[in-house]
Amino acid sequence: MSDSPFTPGVRRGPVGRQARVLTLLSLYASDIRPQTVSETINWLCAHNPATTSTRRAAESMFDGITGEGSSVDEIIGRYAPAIPVRLLSIVDRNVLRVAIYELFNRDNIPRNVIINEAVELASMFGSESSARFVNGVLGSVAHDMHASVDSAVN
Template sequence: MSRRQVRESALQSLFQMNVGQVPANEAIGHVLEETNQEIDKEYLEKMVTGTHNNQSRIDSIIEKYSVGWKIDRMPTVDLTILRMAVYELLYEPGTPEKAIINEAIELAKAFSTAESGKFVNGILGKLVQDLDQLRGSVQE
């Protein structure tokens, strides 16, 4: 079971929550029912609930680094991927930053448009330059 599979399942769960107004436990349950792969359920729940519970703070950070883009104008899949990546970058400091960013780019390419990978990379690339400062601000 890879982190990539967990991230993909988290993306699907968060998308269901956002678009379908489905509660977290129900969205996670749907995703786990549909997968035939072994998933680290504990990490999946942590990613989904952590991203969801910190969404307003994460959104304000995304908006700061997405010059020319407002949150409500971003494609839902791209925004969901960005939220997950920002959550991991801020709240899971043990996970390599490059791995988080690369996975976010790959998810964007796989589940969104051809340009989404560049869009996600651009925002996360700017954000990671201030990562220590951002991590300090979320722990206050």
């Protein structure tokens, strides 16, 4: 098995880990050097090929996240108020962006799967404390999402 983050592995729901990793890396690259999503993904896949479906899924998530950027970042700011979003580590910020986008836009994927995937990405790419931080923020977001659904039903 290769060490490439794009190698086939566990897929979770219609959007697998490969697409999440490619989206995360694309957002990271975009934070450092803004380019079009296609340019960024082409650059990332030059040495780590990805399937066409993975590339499409990553482009779709990237476009969704950047299209909803301010609202996603507002949610991060609301649940991690101690540090301004722009000052969070690039990895933590972008892992949270991917997961929050999925929590609000991918009803077909269970919340716990989205959170677990985000925690794993934070462990793979972030600092020692990234996984704990990401888990705490996303746990609070998911809790409030669940509470708002419960209050809407009652």
